[in-house]
Amino acid sequence: MSYARRALAVAWKDLAVERRSKETLNALVFFSLLLLFVFQFTLGGDRERLAAVLPGVLWLGFVLSALLALGRTFLVEREHDCW
Amino acid sequence: MSVEPVVRIIGVRKVFGLVAVLDSVSLDIRAGEAVALLGANGAGKTTLLKILATLLRPTRGAATIAGHDVARAPEAVRPLLGVVAHGAWVYDDLTARENLRFWATVGGLDAYADDLTVALAGVGLERVADARVRTFSAGMKRRLSLARVMLARPRVLLLDEPFAGLDQRARKWLEGRLEAMKAAGAALLMVTHSFGRELGIADRLAVLAGGRIALDTARGTLGPDDVQRLYAAHAEESA
Numbered sequence: 001m002s003y004a005r006r007a008l009a010v011a012w013k014d015l016a017v018e019r020r021s022k023e024t025l026n027a028l029v030f031f032s033l034l035l036l037f038v039f040q041f042t043l044g045g046d047r048e049r050l051a052a053v054l055p056g057v058l059w060l061g062f063v064l065s066a067l068l069a070l071g072r073t074f075l076v077e078r079e080h081d082c083w
Numbered sequence: 084m085s086v087e088p089v090v091r092i093i094g095v096r097k098v099f100g101l102v103a104v105l106d107s108v109s110l111d112i113r114a115g116e117a118v119a120l121l122g123a124n125g126a127g128k129t130t131l132l133k134i135l136a137t138l139l140r141p142t143r144g145a146a147t148i149a150g151h152d153v154a155r156a157p158e159a160v161r162p163l164l165g166v167v168a169h170g171a172w173v174y175d176d177l178t179a180r181e182n183l184r185f186w187a188t189v190g191g192l193d194a195y196a197d198d199l200t201v202a203l204a205g206v207g208l209e210r211v212a213d214a215r216v217r218t219f220s221a222g223m224k225r226r227l228s229l230a231r232v233m234l235a236r237p238r239v240l241l242l243d244e245p246f247a248g249l250d251q252r253a254r255k256w257l258e259g260r261l262e263a264m265k266a267a268g269a270a271l272l273m274v275t276h277s278f279g280r281e282l283g284i285a286d287r288l289a290v291l292a293g294g295r296i297a298l299d300t301a302r303g304t305l306g307p308d309d310v311q312r313l314y315a316a317h318a319e320e321s322a
Contacts, residue, residue, distance in 0.1 A: 004186065006188060006189050006191075009185055009188040009189055010189065012185075013174065013177065013185050016176070016177060016181065017174055017176040017177065020176040020215070021176045076174070080170060080172050081171070
């Protein structure tokens with residue numbers, strides 16, 4: 001039994017659970033909207049300034065959302081006493 | 084019943100910070116033998132199970148399963164073990180069949196669709212095999228947990244309060260399944276607080292108190308009152 005097959009099984013399990021419960025997806029949608037709201041206030045309406053910082057803001061959004069999603073992925077395993 | 088113990092615990096000590104939860108615990112369990120481990124809250128029963136389940140390393144001493152050291156060779160030990168803990172350790176948003184398939188893959192078993200069906204039928208869940216576990220009662224989840232364990236045909240079964248939260252019918256059913264696994268040669272270590280009928284499957288009683296095995300005796304014809312008296316005498320003496 002290869003390590004890859006086990007890793008695939010874990011990935012499949014996480015995706016199947018998320019597809020059915022949508023718990024993390026819902027949280028991520030609201031978190032993303034909140035981020036947009038906060039950045040809008042912080043950066044204002046200056047288009048040139050917005051264009052300059054947009055790539056950084058986008059990546060910041062990805063990283064923060066990924067951290068939130070990752071934390072929630074571990075939650076169920078922690079409830080199962082895995083570590 | 085073979086002579087060589089399948090489970091050997093030799094002078095195990097486990098310290099958390101400055102507190103020694105286990106202090107020189109020694110216990111042997113042979114194939115086809117069931118040992119009930121009794122003890123007060125915080126006596127270290129679950130810690131001992133976690134050490135055997137390769138989830139914790141002992142501070143000192145050693146524990147072996149079929150000759151493999153649980154701390155040094157956990158990869159060799161895990162396929163020999165089945166663990167039924169407080170929680171059912173199943174995923175609510177997967178179906179019963181999907182849960183079994185997932186655990187079989189992660190556990191490195193070559194389980195085919197027929198094997199999963201047989202395992203589910205063995206615990207009376209074949210009719211709800213494709214229903215989500217979220218819709219199951221506590222007893223049904225415990226059955227599924229047992230199906231997961233039975234699928235692997237473990238040589239050693241570790242049970243932490245296996246009868247907790249089950250009604251009389253489910254208890255009787257579980258008792259029958261555990262007896263069958265024992266008859267098939269599995270060694271059972273069962274942590275319990277109860278002195279009731281669940282002790283019926285135990286061949287030996289061990290009392291954990293003061294970080295040590297304060298009593299290790301054959302159950303023989305001891306009734307619940309006798310067990311309670313023995314437990315009180317040894318647990319209080321050592322605490």
